[in-house]
Amino acid sequence: MMTISADQIEANASTVLFELRKGERVGVTFGDDKAVQAYLVPGNLVSKRKGPRKLGTLEGKGTVTFAEDFKMTEEEFLGL
Template sequence: MKIMTVGDLKTRFSEVLQEVQAGEEIAVAFGKKKEIVAYLVPKSARKPAKRTLGILANKGKVTFQSDFSMTEEEFLGV
């Protein structure tokens, strides 16, 4: 992983994006202490996050009777 300052990143932005697309991970450092404030990672390295339902999570429940049936036309309202 490379570490770059904000100034270097601004100067070489296009090159940096090409490196990230090639699979390189880059940390962005900022300030006098050169504290890492961000990471640029390739899209392929990201793990898909689980989606949450939000405020309605675990609030409702759906059950269907065993004799329930609906045609596609009824479902689509055609």
């Protein structure tokens, strides 16, 4: 497995893609301790979901209720 720092990914993009193409994972390091924070994996290892995602075990078990006087602008909602 190859590891590369986050700030070097762009400069070494072709090398990273070559490793992924070979089926190898690439660890991405970040910070002073150079610990792996994320992994890039080959595309064939990622599941290709078809259709909408299912909510799962919580489906139909939650409700949302708004007070009649509830008002929020789009700016407030978006945190602008």
